[in-house]
Amino acid sequence: MSDEPAAAADGETGSSFADTVGIWMPRGDELRVMTATAVVLAVFPFVFSRMPVVSDLLQGYQSLATLILIWGIFALGFDLxxxxxxxxxxGHAAFWGGAAYAAGVFSQHVSGSPILMVLAGTVFAVLLAWFLGFLSLRRGGIYFAILTLAFAQMMFYMSSSPLAFITGGENGFTGVETAELFGLFPLESELPLVLETLLGTWLYAFVAVIALLCVALGYRILHSPYGMVFRAIRENEQRAEFVGLNVWRYRLMSFIISGFFAGVAGSLFVIHGTYVPLSSLYWTTSGEVVIMTVLGGTGSLFGPVVGAGVYLYVENIVSGGHPFEFVAPFWHLILGLVFVVTIWVFPRGIWGFFRDVRDYVTGGED
Amino acid sequence: MALLETENLVKEFGGLVATDEVNLSVEEGERVSIIGPNGAGKSTLVNLITRRLDPTSGDIRFKGESIVGHDPHEVVQMGVSKSFQTASIFSDLTVRENAEIAALASEHGSFGFKLLEHRDSLTGVHQVARDTLDAVGLLDQADRQASELPYGDKRRLEIGIALAAEPDLLLMDEPTAGMSPEETEATVDLVEEVKRELGLTFVLIEHDMEIVFRISDRIVVLNRGQVIAEGTPDEIKGDAAVQEAYLGGVEL
Known part of the structure; x- marks a missing residue:
């Protein structure tokens, strides 16, 4: 008990400090997490696609590194x-694909600025998440899952034919016109000097900066009252209601926030591929993000990003041949096996396994 | 004016009348116990007051305002808190977070947009949570995961969550159910202490007659959904109808 007043005093100085410099100051270990994320993002494309020996083993390539970050943002938000x-x-394909179409159409008719495209796609996804969440969250459990699936499939159908004059129907949307970043740098062009070796293209740099911002945002949300309320609702929805929290509205916010991340990712996906396939709205896309999240580890910020990486690696590299000639035709099977074995051996996913190893090494409890 | 009033409150499940024309009135600062045999409608009555169930007819007023038509979280925000019969806690959260959740709801309302504000800056919430955990004797276990607590401590945490909501009226649904004699004793002490220090109004639902007679100002006896007797512990002990219907004539 004797240390309690000291702790209280600490809390109060912290509060006035925050009031003066605003809520944007990093708190706790946020700075450390951001720095570590920035370092990983900075060396990832080099290690994956250009580093001697390692990249030969991995067979990675620049464009896949970018794609992994984009799906990582999607999965990160999905895990919230x-x-x-x-x-x-x-039904999260609705937000990913919806944002992709919105950003694509925006680039054709309004502006091809990558930043504005991301904004347009994200705003569309957030509004859509608000609307669909409002309707779907009336029911819980399996009914909620089926409702979201049904809404996403409706959108898939709408863009496949009734709205084909906008979306391009079965062919997907091909009219994406991405302009230079800040009006200066074509996204596919290479970065100057050492940045070229590390990051490669302007596109990767653009995606990496947004990914870093998304990690910062996700980390802050998890350490805001929302993070605690979300976990409380997951643990005991009835009790959360009976301490006086409006469970319904918090759930809607959670849905909208995950729609936001899906929107950012979906918009980047268009910029990356300069094309929106119709399949981006298909239910398999919703399924993929579920698998990535569970594979990487639910209930963690970085697990789903790792899950996205492993999933895309198997899908794109193992399926492609050398050095995986023997298994390449069976890559779907490999993916299934990776998933089953991971969940079987590490129920908390790849990230849960990392945590267990860390706790074991440091002798921490749990 | 009574803090809590029910007026001709009726709840029917199909043909079964679980609550039958109940007129209950709880004054501020009072400790009222509701007793009755199994199936007398005690839990139904609490569930009606906390808005878990909709009444078939009748009215419930808190601080003079009807709460029928409000959502459960709105009733809590008005000042009615409930501790559950089982340890209804947030198992995967720490003990401190369990109290903070309730304190957050009482300090910052049922919903807010503080999704970008770090929890460290919510000093009011931390203070309430710390005080509550201190009051229920769990402060030294604040950083443990709630699921690791022994059962008795989980029940104390359950009461702590109800207290951290800073209620004007606390409904306790069998706070000592499933506890060992020592834990029961500690919980009764806790209830008395809280009563003394916070001046809370209690409505207690309890099976253990010893506890009921010890800590109640007034006792309401329910049978088959109806109030059959009402009075001080001494009056209830001597009431023939209660002896007959509830205590089965056992000498106390």
Whole structure:
């Protein structure tokens, strides 16, 4: 008890400090997490696609590194809903694909600025998440999953034919016109000097900066009252209501926040591919993000990003041949096996395994 | 004016009348116990007051305002808190976070947009949570995961969550159910202490007659959904109808 007043005093100085410099100052270990993330993002494309020996073994390439970050953002936001709030949506393709179409159409008719495209796609996804969340969250559990699936499939159908004059129907949307970043740098062009070796293209740099911002945002949300409320709702929804929290509105916010991340990722996906395939709205896309999240580890910020990396690696590299000639035709099977074995051996996913190893090494409890 | 009033409150499940024209009135600062045999409608009555169930007819007023038509979290925000019969806690959260959740709801309302504000800056919430954990004797275990607590401590945490909501009226649904004699004793002490220090109004649902007679100002006896007797512990002990219907004539 004797140390309690000291702790209270600390809390109060912290508060006035925050009031003066605003909520944007890093708190706790945020600075450390951001720095570590920035370092990983900075060396990832080099290690993956250019580093001697390692990249030969991995067979990685620049464009896949970018794609992994984009899906990573999607999965990170999805886990805020699945892993923290405990809601399984099976319709997140609606936000990913919806944002992709919105950003694509925006680039054709309004502006091809990558930043504005991301904004447009994200705003669309957030508004859509608000609307679909409002309708779907009336029911819990499996009914919620089926409702989200149904809404996403409706969108798939709408863009496949009734709205084909906008979306390009079966052919997907081909009219994407991405302009230079800040009006100066074509995204596919290479970065100057050492940055070229490390990061490669302007596109990667653009995606990496947004990914870093997304990690910062996700980390802050998890350490805001929301993070605690989300976990409380997951743990005991009835009790959360009976301490006086409006569970319904917090759930809707969780849904909208995950829609936001899906929107950012979906917009980047268009910029990356300069094309929106119709399949981006298909239910398999919703399924993929579920698998990535569970594979990487639900209830963690970085697990789903790792899950996205492993998933895309198997899908793109193992399926492609050398050095995986023997298994390449069976890559779907490999993916299934990776998933089953991971979940079987490490129920908390790849990231849960990392945590267990860390706790074992440091002798920490749990 | 009574803090809590029910007026001709009726709840029917199909043909079964679980609550039958109940007129209950709880004054501020009072400790009222509701007793009755199994199936007398005690839990139904609490669930009606906390808005878990909709009444078939009748009215419930808190601080003079009807709460029928409000959501459960709104009733909590008005000042009615409930501790559950089982340890209804947030198992995967720490003990401190369990209390902070309730304190957050009482300090910052049922919903807010503080998704970008770090939890460290919520000093009011931390203070309430710390005080509450201190009051229920769990402060030294604040950083443990709630699921690791022994059962008795989980029940104390359950009461702590209800207290951290800073209620004007606390409904306790069998706070000592499933506890060992020592834990029961500690919980009764806790209830008395809280009563003394916070001046809370209690409505207690309890099976253990010893506890009921010890800590109640007034006792309401329910049978088959109806109030059959009401009075001080001494009056209830001597009431023939209660002896007959509830205590089965056992000499106390």
């Amino acid at each position: 809903l699945l892993g923290y709030t405990g809601l399984l949506s099976f």
